[in-house]
Amino acid sequence: MELQGRTALVTGFAGTIGSVIAKSLANAGCVVIGVDKVKHDIVRMSIDEIKAECKRDLKYFQCDLLNKEDIRKVFQDLKSGHVDILVNAAGRLSINRVEDLSDDVWDEDIGVNLTAPFVLIKLVIGLMKEKGWGRIINISSSLGIKATGSISSYIASKTGLIGLTRAVAVECADKGVTCNAICPTVVDTPFITSFMEHQQTATGKSYEETKEAARQSHPTKQFTTPEQIADLVVFLCSPAGQNMTGTAIP
Numbered sequence: 001m002e003l004q005g006r007t008a009l010v011t012g013f014a015g016t017i018g019s020v021i022a023k024s025l026a027n028a029g030c031v032v033i034g035v036d037k038v039k040h041d042i043v044r045m046s047i048d049e050i051k052a053e054c055k056r057d058l059k060y061f062q063c064d065l066l067n068k069e070d071i072r073k074v075f076q077d078l079k080s081g082h083v084d085i086l087v088n089a090a091g092r093l094s095i096n097r098v099e100d101l102s103d104d105v106w107d108e109d110i111g112v113n114l115t116a117p118f119v120l121i122k123l124v125i126g127l128m129k130e131k132g133w134g135r136i137i138n139i140s141s142s143l144g145i146k147a148t149g150s151i152s153s154y155i156a157s158k159t160g161l162i163g164l165t166r167a168v169a170v171e172c173a174d175k176g177v178t179c180n181a182i183c184p185t186v187v188d189t190p191f192i193t194s195f196m197e198h199q200q201t202a203t204g205k206s207y208e209e210t211k212e213a214a215r216q217s218h219p220t221k222q223f224t225t226p227e228q229i230a231d232l233v234v235f236l237c238s239p240a241g242q243n244m245t246g247t248a249i250p
Helices: 016-027 040-054 068-077 103-131 152-172 190-203 207-216 226-237
Strands: 007-011 031-036 058-062 085-088 134-139 177-182
Touching (some): 016 031, 016 190, 016 226, 031 040, 103 177
Parallel strands (some): 085 134
């Protein structure tokens, strides 16, 4: 309960990683605000589960992260307006070669993966500095550190998110506010299905063979789990993480 009384805003709440992060923060004592583009009814089960298990309040806002006014409206609707912890966990991944990638898809991927985190950071950082405490955690990717083919917009946006993390960290370093990026490899969630299907088509292997090849490509021979990411988020928000900032953690 090291985060008792803190308010945490988590984007991508309807996704597996976002909902697990929200649950872990609630277990650590936070009041959680979930944000995603889907309607309330779709995430009602996750909300009820967190409320029942963690005995914490949880607010949910439907928000299109491609719409800056929609993002600002979330903060207008918040009674206190103050967020102690911001976790940018929403993400988009589009698959195509550079020459076949449309401008609209590029703009949408950059919009969700990089511009939305910037807008959200801009909205919370002033009050964090004034209060002298804040935690900003951006869920980037190992593909923000290295690269592979056919997902250029994802790689560009996740690389940019690491750069934004470092810039924000330097600006806030003496204000009690930290900013870090978590860079998972493959996480076994529905989010990776389209990428695995693309790899399957390219190699001619079955879906399970493709997935297993991806697993074996890791030195640990394991995928990252949403729970491991969530535990790292809580660690970075805890007193143990107060002097870590500007990092991109693979």
